[in-house]
Amino acid sequence: MLRSEPEKRSDGRLNARAHLIRLADPLPLQSGAVLPEVQIACQSYGHLNEARDNAVLVLHGLTSDQHAAGASSGPAGKPGWWDVAIGPGKAIDTDRYFVIVPNVLGGACGTTSPASRNPSTGRPYGLRFPVITLADMARAHAVLLDALGIAKLHATIGGCLGGFQVLEMLASCPARTGKSVIISATARTSAHNTALWAVLRAALMSDPNWRGGDYYDGPSPSDGLGLLAMTGALFWMSRETLENKFGVAPMSGVPRYTMEPDFAVEQFLNSVKGNASKGRLDANSLIYLTRAIDYFDLARDAGTLEQALKGVQDPVLLVSYASDWRYPVEEMDRIAQALPTGVLHRHLTLDSAMGHGAFLYEFESLSPALSEFLR
């Protein structure tokens, strides 16, 4: 069942619409478990053409959602998370393409997640939600495309968690993806990233308000979210970027010898912490999405990465950032090497002090190549 309606806050030319799909059947998961009642929330921008062949699927990262475009559609009336990229005349041109941005399975912004009602108890799942995987997310996207009546996409685009999903779609339904763009991603999760997610989950769970995941009828574990974001901030930027951005001198020029913030980097971390504490992220959703990333290894089921990607038939654009130390250029090269002959359009490596977040915060360096690739 598909319900679609115009987004109230949207400007007309963007044609932002909200869609909610309730699946007729339970969704089988890679683990063997089954999700009995599944719904998928998504936003669309632009217009689907008559041939139904101008759709572009954009897949969001760990802390984003379906509100990718629009000047005030993000949290607290801010622009959508990729408003620099999606809109009339922009690289992902909504005058030309019908852009679909689903909230990922487990994402807790309308799509079924640990925050959803568990039909067998009538209360939110919490930690009774089954472990989901990147393959499950890709399956949910295929179901969404069926519901929207789109047999083949013009393009599929994603960064980080979104990039892993593009890779899973290239493995499971390569005939549907169209051109694909994979940004700041790797084909499997490193031990270092698994360790990071374990630490971030422990930070969340340290908040007494988290209450074993059953916090929905009480206060939010906002301190845990703050600590998670503060810890994570140490990893989005490289050591060198932190050095160059914040320096080592005390903010006032001379040391005050205090436990209060006395260095610019401390003030930055405090603001990250405060913003996350007040933010809209769902703690259990982060726990399940990071756990899905832990299990991501595209070669595990297929045997080799080459075997997993053997069905890819349309051009692939790979984008990595030289300063992204957790998703290094060499691992993106590994994907380039594993693709079937002839499908690699280009592996574009960009410089940016922003590291892993560069595709969000310094889009101008990526924009021309992306725009050209999509045409």
Place this chain on the structure above:
Amino acid sequence: MLRSEPEKRSDGRLNARAHLIRLADPLPLQSGAVLPEVQIACQSYGHLNEARDNAVLVLHGLTSDQHAAGASSGPAGKPGWWDVAIGPGKAIDTDRYFVIVPNVLGGACGTTSPASRNPSTGRPYGLRFPVITLADMARAHAVLLDALGIAKLHATIGGCLGGFQVLEMLASCPARTGKSVIISATARTSAHNTALWAVLRAALMSDPNWRGGDYYDGPSPSDGLGLLAMTGALFWMSRETLENKFGVAPMSGVPRYTMEPDFAVEQFLNSVKGNASKGRLDANSLIYLTRAIDYFDLARDAGTLEQALKGVQDPVLLVSYASDWRYPVEEMDRIAQALPTGVLHRHLTLDSAMGHGAFLYEFESLSPALSEFLR
């Protein structure tokens, strides 16, 4: 006032002795504050010769204490933290040298710290303890040497936090240090390390049992200590070391799709967390020692590093590890360049997968060079 007594658990040849010095006068601090009642706890090993010129000062790191040598003098009856290095016939040979290992100012293992009684309230200081610095620690070491009647050391040795203290002594009392050995250290704290300490302190403080630092009459903030250690473990080893050590495959070969540990790196982090929760570390002590590191910048007061180190007159051995990404080889080179002409014995760069902890866990690669340098 100096009180010395033989260590009960020591074997005779090591001649381990415990010393406690109560300072006659208040200790003025770099911040301008004054510590009214100060005591310094230290261990010694070996015998001071008649000329009183065979003393070697060994300065411990962030999570160690004065119990450096002895087969069962560490926590839970384990060997002292540098028992591989200190003892009869070892690199720091107690048949030859009188080895002194003080508990650092703020270290809470007998030396005055936030866990000590605040004379003005009669209760533990907690966060009412003044902020201390590396220069204050160096000053406390000088007072200790006075109390022990040692005008000039044969050598001064330290790694990490201990290395910073050696550098401060080279700046404040270069005529007393003798030969110096600085391991895995830099001459100032990077923005990245300041950020890390801020995150680790926030992890500690997230524990409700921490109670604003006033936990001494209640349960220990053991969960906060566990979270701190788990987070810190992500930084002691490099990304590459974690990859090589733990790999990415699930422990049982196939994924179990569970929130329980399914990867070796998760099991490792859980054991780190569990050990720290049960351990003897004092939360407030870690808060003050890391804060002291934040303020460490040897060049700040002197103007330049060259100026700070201009009084160095005895040979200096610098040791860095190629995989120690937080205290990189290049920053140790910066120290080498700033030393007065002729005093640099050698900048030894070693390979070790252990990164920052290598001088503790892979001492054999350092042992011959250290032994030779001390003779």
